[in-house]
Amino acid sequence: MRIALDAMGGDFAPQNLVEGAVLALREYDALTKLFLVGDQPRIEAELKRLAFSDPRIELVHASQVVDMTDGAAESVRKKRDSSISRAVELVKSGQAQALVSAGHTGAAVATCHIKLRTLPEIERPAIGAVIPTETNYFVIIDAGANISPTPEQLVQSAIMGAAYSKHILGYQNPSIGLMSIGTEDVKGNDFTKKAFELLKNSGLNFRGNVEGHDMFDNPVEVVVCDGFVGNIVLKSIEATATAVLHWLKSELLRSPVRMAGAWLARGAFRTIKKKASPDEYGGMPLLGVDGICIIAHGGSSPTAVKNAIRQGAESIRNQVNPHIIEEVRRYNAQRPSPTASLTQHAP
Amino acid sequence: MRIALDAMGGDFAPQNLVEGAVLALREYDALTKLFLVGDQPRIEAELKRLAFSDPRIELVHASQVVDMTDGAAESVRKKRDSSISRAVELVKSGQAQALVSAGHTGAAVATCHIKLRTLPEIERPAIGAVIPTETNYFVIIDAGANISPTPEQLVQSAIMGAAYSKHILGYQNPSIGLMSIGTEDVKGNDFTKKAFELLKNSGLNFRGNVEGHDMFDNPVEVVVCDGFVGNIVLKSIEATATAVLHWLKSELLRSPVRMAGAWLARGAFRTIKKKASPDEYGGMPLLGVDGICIIAHGGSSPTAVKNAIRQGAESIRNQVNPHIIEEVRRYNAQRPSPTASLTQHAP
Numbered sequence: 001m002r003i004a005l006d007a008m009g010g011d012f013a014p015q016n017l018v019e020g021a022v023l024a025l026r027e028y029d030a031l032t033k034l035f036l037v038g039d040q041p042r043i044e045a046e047l048k049r050l051a052f053s054d055p056r057i058e059l060v061h062a063s064q065v066v067d068m069t070d071g072a073a074e075s076v077r078k079k080r081d082s083s084i085s086r087a088v089e090l091v092k093s094g095q096a097q098a099l100v101s102a103g104h105t106g107a108a109v110a111t112c113h114i115k116l117r118t119l120p121e122i123e124r125p126a127i128g129a130v131i132p133t134e135t136n137y138f139v140i141i142d143a144g145a146n147i148s149p150t151p152e153q154l155v156q157s158a159i160m161g162a163a164y165s166k167h168i169l170g171y172q173n174p175s176i177g178l179m180s181i182g183t184e185d186v187k188g189n190d191f192t193k194k195a196f197e198l199l200k201n202s203g204l205n206f207r208g209n210v211e212g213h214d215m216f217d218n219p220v221e222v223v224v225c226d227g228f229v230g231n232i233v234l235k236s237i238e239a240t241a242t243a244v245l246h247w248l249k250s251e252l253l254r255s256p257v258r259m260a261g262a263w264l265a266r267g268a269f270r271t272i273k274k275k276a277s278p279d280e281y282g283g284m285p286l287l288g289v290d291g292i293c294i295i296a297h298g299g300s301s302p303t304a305v306k307n308a309i310r311q312g313a314e315s316i317r318n319q320v321n322p323h324i325i326e327e328v329r330r331y332n333a334q335r336p337s338p339t340a341s342l343t344q345h346a347p
Numbered sequence: 348m349r350i351a352l353d354a355m356g357g358d359f360a361p362q363n364l365v366e367g368a369v370l371a372l373r374e375y376d377a378l379t380k381l382f383l384v385g386d387q388p389r390i391e392a393e394l395k396r397l398a399f400s401d402p403r404i405e406l407v408h409a410s411q412v413v414d415m416t417d418g419a420a421e422s423v424r425k426k427r428d429s430s431i432s433r434a435v436e437l438v439k440s441g442q443a444q445a446l447v448s449a450g451h452t453g454a455a456v457a458t459c460h461i462k463l464r465t466l467p468e469i470e471r472p473a474i475g476a477v478i479p480t481e482t483n484y485f486v487i488i489d490a491g492a493n494i495s496p497t498p499e500q501l502v503q504s505a506i507m508g509a510a511y512s513k514h515i516l517g518y519q520n521p522s523i524g525l526m527s528i529g530t531e532d533v534k535g536n537d538f539t540k541k542a543f544e545l546l547k548n549s550g551l552n553f554r555g556n557v558e559g560h561d562m563f564d565n566p567v568e569v570v571v572c573d574g575f576v577g578n579i580v581l582k583s584i585e586a587t588a589t590a591v592l593h594w595l596k597s598e599l600l601r602s603p604v605r606m607a608g609a610w611l612a613r614g615a616f617r618t619i620k621k622k623a624s625p626d627e628y629g630g631m632p633l634l635g636v637d638g639i640c641i642i643a644h645g646g647s648s649p650t651a652v653k654n655a656i657r658q659g660a661e662s663i664r665n666q667v668n669p670h671i672i673e674e675v676r677r678y679n680a681q682r683p684s685p686t687a688s689l690t691q692h693a694p
Binding site: 068069071105106133134144147148179180181182184185186187188189190211212213214215216217227228229231232233234235236237238239240241242243244245246247248250251252254255257258260261262263264265266267268269271272276 | 415416418452453480481491494495526527528529531532533534535536537558559560561562563564574575576578579580581582583584585586587588589590591592593594595597598599601602604605606607608609610611612613614615616618619623
């Protein structure tokens with residue numbers, strides 16, 4: 001498998017990216033080629049520091065880096081030689097089968113959208129974030145690609161999330177909830193009320209509005225919302241889980257007896273840390289573009305980068321895009337009026 | 348102190364409400380009068396079941412209950428004899444100094460807004476939710492009153508949240524963060540970008556955009572957002588904290604050794620449960636109306652109801668409204684153009 005890594009994207013670039021690449025190359029034999037895209041001298045210096053060389057590495061120079069203060073669309077136009085831009089081009093040309101970026105999310109989304117284009121009958125890409133719970137995994141879609149979607153685009157996101165849940169996570173008939181403020185049908189804002197009506201008549205396994213507790217307690221498999229809300233929810237969940245475990249750690253360190261107790265119970269903490277850590281999951285698929293793009297956290301550790309690369313490899317193996325195309329076609333075909341396809345309806 | 352309790356509002360009404368009232372009357376001598384508002388025979392039956400009587404209780408009959416499927420504004424017009432409506436009227440007339448409701452939040456907000464009116468120069472009320480962390484308390488405002496505010500109304504919410512943080516929670520110069528998707532100034536949707544500009548020039552201690560981790564890690568004291576996002580964030584935080592602790596409990600029960608460890612460390616779990624439980628906090632103040640209203644969770648336990656009543660009593664003692672009036676006046680007075688006051692600007 002051939003993967004392109006945006007080696008300059010992320011809060012700790014290129015260090016953590018190159019270290020993550022090294023971990024991935026050591027661990028995954030299925031990787032036949034890893035493009036490290038970015039400032040060549042700096043990437044070479046990192047590899048030298050790590051005393052690592054591997055014939056599967058190919059350096060691809062890019063003279064620019066998208067800055068976190070750059071506008072997303074603007075970055076595509078103005079920084080044509082950015083690392084993210086070059087990485088996407090490697091996918092476009094077929095040299096790489098997937099790309100991984102921990103850089104500016106908006107820039108990665110815009111670059112993929114413009115250069116790779118969207119899948120047939122999908123208007124806008126959406127990010128699917130997979131969240132582990134005690135009993136299952138659920139997908140939040142959109143976790144930050146399209147911050148002001150139309151209700152029709154939200155339905156497309158729901159279809160993509162369901163396809164991901166079914167074909168990648170293995171849920172037979174994933175249930176879908178619309179993130180809102182109250183589970184009753186009448187609750188929500190103008191946007192969610194319109195989306196509710198479309199979802200209700202979509203033929204999807206729509207369970208109605210969901211709230212926080214519906215994510216963990218009798219959960220749905222797909223939580224659909226706009227990218228603004230989804231990004232905030234995702235980060236709130238991560239921050240809260242981290243904060244609770246950190247708080248607990250502080251309390252456990254307050255006395256020798258508690259510390260002894262924590263030592264005896266250490267397996268429980270390890271299990272949760274292992275399953276719930278964003279590091280372990282690594283990255284989020286950008287769904288709806290004609291190619292495979294994994295979006296990793298800006299603050300990704302080397303382990304998180306390694307796991308994002310692993311996820312890129314899994315996505316190449318699992319190929320969710322043909323399923324998305326099929327599901328959207330089926331949805332559009334079964335709609336009451338053949339002229340009312342989603343793409344034709346969009347403003 | 349004289350408090351009105353909407354005894355019919357909430358998922359477990361009137362049982363949990365009446366039980367909570369009994370707990371509050373047993374515990375708080377400062378309560379001189381507690382109005383139990385709602386279906387008199389049912390409330391009497393609950394009191395009889397609990398074998399409780401107290402001369403401080405006054406039953407106020409209301410023949411209707413706002414249902415969770417009722418529209419908020421519609422409920423005020425169509426259910427004039429609802430328990431929430433009667434409870435608000437007791438505050439309006441001065442018979443009660445505060446009211447507590449665990450019922451339909453939208454209906455409580457709309458009823459207070461219409462019957463009590465807003466404070467001078469405040470256009471719309473906002474709910475302030477106080478969240479405990481390891482090191483401090485922060486306020487999310489708005490947690491669900493005004494789901495589509497104007498940017499100007501968001502600034503008013505920020506001012507109210509800051510006044511609450513300063514005068515009730517005791518933070519001298521509370522810092523304010525705008526909930527968004529990325530901490531850079533350019534990040535956000537159209538609404539947050541406009542609000543950002545207003546907040547930057549507001550004279551408030553504005554720290555810019557914040558994300559999930561900024562709530563717990565070097566946190567601001569006030570997180571401001573619209574009521575749709577705030578409600579979702581609040582519920583996501585609560586659900587995640589509950590889910591993590593529940594998950595941990597399951598893991599701790601998997602072996603006798605882990606259970607022994609958990610027993611030794613039980614003080615740590617108790618401290619967190621005590622400080623972080625929504626039950627302990629009890630309710631959220633509805634800020635910006637000319638009166639005191641505490642909004643409790645729909646699923647409030649008797650303990651949560653008791654604590655919401657306690658919070659009503661504390662709000663009567665602390666009187667945040669004069670401070671809100673003063674802070675909004677100061678803000679409007681210092682704005683560049685005297686014609687540009689918030690209320691005049693609103694659409």
